[in-house]
Amino acid sequence: MTFNSENIIREIRAEFEMLLDFVTGAKAQTATADRIERGLFRRLLDLGAKLLLLFFVVRAQNCSREPLQMEEGQELPYHDERKRTYFSIFGxxxxWRPYFYKSGVGEAPLDAELSLGSDRYSDFLREMSEYLAVYVAYGKDTDLLERFFDLKLSTRVLQQVIDADAADVEPFYAQKPPPSPAEEAEILVIQADGKGVPMVLETPAEPKVRLGKGEKRGRKKEAIVTTVYTVACAPRTPEEVVAGLFYQDQNSDTQEETSEHPKPQNKHVWATLDGKDAALDRLAKQVAPRQGSHIQHKVALCDGCEALQSRIEARFPDFNLVLDFIHPNEYLWEVANSVLGETNEQRTKWVARKTLQMLSGQTEQIIIPEFRQLAQDINCSSTQREKLTKTANYFERNLPYMDYPTYLAKGWPIASGVIEGACRHFVKDRFELSGMRWTQGGAENLMRLRAVAENGDWDAYHDFRRCQRHSRLYDIPFPGQDAPEVLALTPTSFVTIPTQDYCELPLAA
Known part of the structure; x- marks a missing residue:
């Protein structure tokens, strides 16, 4: 079966006339805007399906049926018209397109001319469904596609599409040039942190009606999140930092000042389940091309995880390791809650005072001795003693990375808000949704596409992916595009209608 292009054109013209009648006819005069908008959307999808079919039919009609010359010198005669299904955003x-065959060898050259993939799912549909998938659960993704586009795409197919399309992420970043020095700031910053991802058990245990105390239906595997960026120097005093943390609501001037702090430039985020060493090896590859004479300082921000600290020091010996100030500050809050109580009115002032001491370089001289002395007090409970001792030990072990007066004077960042946000947003908000369990491969592939989206490389990556796929499947160059601006789903892709050209009467106020 084949389609006649003239018949399709007549149907399209008739359908367009019905569209005009739908918005200007008698029924439209009493219709609500919502009814017209919804009806238009559905009818435009149907019209898009017919127009896309017309495109395929015309391209197939224009294909030569002369014998196909192969590179090996073999000649394939025209055999018949073969059906292909294209699963698009329109359905x-x-x-049908011409098929050439001889002695077990068959070719449909139109597939290469159209740069079709090996499966039936269109690139536009893939891109839309994948973009949804990096932010919402697979089930919600497929529900949205069915609700608004009447597309029935299973979560299994969605996972297969993601697995296939994530394969070129590493090659994409390997060939992507680094930012130019003119686009960079003077401090090169790296960060790393871990976040657990709930995993599917490799050997599922016999299901239980009710779990025992401490039992869980899955296990977690640590995803290491890394980031590299540059930022401008921002010298400040310990007092300014404390004021911004504790008193910005009462001090509008301080609040305005903190909002003007330099923003990270050319941030690149990544996450992997392959372990700390693999994560830092990849981070090193991203860092190397961004170094140069324009970089005046190198800072590695990290929490108190000894395993990460030792690896960062070994892997990046020319970086200054800085303990993320937010982590010791949290320890101070825990001590305050334990010693003073969470409802004590003096709690915030006490933490602010200790924070100022810490940022002023008095951790070793004042805070640690004070906490150890309090822990020896006979009135100290066992819980309070444990909290005080734990905090003193944490501070003591991390003293080499807590020279905050120097860091602040040089204008270095001392808080890893970028990576903390990445751990929460990049990993937790997507991979720890209720009831989720992941295989390592499935999580890894989604993390790659999520990194592409978060790094602002979505359109560039999919351009690269399409070219890579084409080169793997076909022996002809990737087809040129006459109008590349229509390929990306960006606001500039849409036309703004000049209202005054169409309005004869004043618009309603």
Whole structure:
């Protein structure tokens, strides 16, 4: 079965006339805007399906049926018209194209000319469904596609599409040039942190009606999140930092000042389940091309995880390791809650005072001795003693990375808000949704596409992916595009209608 292009054109013209009647006819005069908008959307999807079918039919009609010359010198004669289904954003579009065959070798050259993939799912549909998938659960993704586009895409197919399309992420970043020095700031910053991802048990245990105390239905595997960026120097005093943390609501001037702190430039985020060493090896590859004479300082921000600290020091010996100030500050809050109580009115002032001491370089001289002395007090409970001792030990072990007066004077960042946000947003907000369990491969592939989206490389990556796929499948160059601006889903892709050209009467106020 084949389609006649003239018949399709007549149907399209008739359908367009019905569209005009839908918005200007008698029924439209009493319709609500919502009814017209919804009806237009559905009818435009149907019209898009017919127009896309027409495109395929015309391209197939224009294909030569002369014998196909192969590179090996073999000649394939025209055999018949073969059906192919194209699953697009408009729905399934079946079409027939010429097929050439001889002695077990067959070719449909139109597939290469159209740069079709090996499966039936269109690149536009893939891109839309994948972009949803990096932010919402697979089930919600497929629900949205069905609700608004009447597309029935299973979560299994969605996972397969993601697995296939994530394969070129590493090659994409390997060939992507680094930012130019003019686009960079003077401090090169790296950060790393870990966040657990709930995993599917490799050997599922016999299901239980009710779990025992401490039992869980899955286990977690640590995802190491890394980031590299540059930022401008911002010298400040310990007092300014404390004021911004504790008193910005009462001090509008301080609040305005903190909002003007330099923003990270050219941030690149990544996450992997392959372990700390693999994560830092990849981070090193991202860091190397961004070094140069324009970089005046190198800072590695990290929490108190000894395993990460030792690896960062070994892997990046020319970086200054800085303990993320937020972590010791949290320890101070825990001590305050334990010693003073969470409802004590003096709690915030006490933490602010200790924070100022810490940022002023008095951790070793004042805070640690004071906490150890309090822990020896006969009135100290066992819980309070444990908290005080734990905090003193943490501070003592991390003293080499807590020279905050020097860091602040040089204008270095001392808080890893970028990576903390990445751990929460990049990993937790997507991979720890209720009831989720991941295989390592499935999580890893989604993390790659999520990194592409978060790094602002979505359109560039999919351009690269399409070219890579084309080169793997076909022996002809990737087809040129006459109008590349229509390929990306960006606001500039849409036309703004000049209202005054169409309005004869004043618009309603």
């Amino acid at each position: 399934r579009i079946p079409f």
